Amino acid sequence: MATGDLPGKRHKLKVLLKTGLHKMTNVEVLKERRTRPQQPATRTGATNSRSHDRVAADLQIALIVELDADGAFLMRELQRLRYTVRHFWPVPAQIPENFDVVYCTLVEDLPRRIPWLPGEPATALVLVDKGRDALNLKLIHNCAAHGLIHFPATARSTISSLTMAREHFLYEQRLRGRIEKLDESLRTVRTVERAKSIVMQVKRVSEEEAFNHLRNQAMERRVTIGAVANAIIDSHELLG
Structure with a gap:
């Protein structure tokens, strides 16, 4: 055997050994995964109960x-x-x-x-x-x-009655909040309509021009159009 071939053969031997060890390691990992006992899944109900308690x-x-x-x-x-x-x-x-x-x-x-x-x-x-x-x-x-x-x-009826009552109450609150917002929107619409009619009479303009006037005034003063409409109505009532 030629002495010059020894380094190359040694290198090939090292590569083969590494490849074999790598394959053995993969096989061992697979075996470990198959034989490892599965951890019990976390009970969602228990987690929710703890969160609810907090x-x-x-x-x-x-x-x-x-x-x-x-x-x-x-x-x-x-x-x-x-x-x-x-x-x-x-x-x-x-x-x-x-x-x-x-x-x-x-x-x-x-x-x-x-x-x-x-x-x-x-x-x-x-x-x-x-x-x-x-x-x-x-x-x-x-x-x-x-x-x-x-x-x-019972323990079950206690937590059930409390949870349902609390959720019902909070749902009612959300509904009342939405209703109040709707009522406020309707009041604003009525106020704007009344202010528009005043502007139309005073300035002798069309409905669209009266609305544009209200909107422009609101943008210039950085207030809501409802606030401008209220101011116009109040001024009109003061002037008679």
């Missing part, structure tokens, strides 16, 4: 029930979920408004004890039915509550 820890809850066995259980469940709970008994003459959620025993004159107007609740209201008498559906309707829980309560 959010719900800020909730202030008024509990207006008699602290018998059922009432005490409900209070323990709410406290176990890390809510801040304040107990009231008997039912106060006026339902407190400075809470995020109010659990209140269903009594005959409860609608008169609710301080807010129907459709404009100050807090989420959950009615508590003791489960002793027949349900008074008319009374429940008149209370306009966001949820209802029956005694004896």
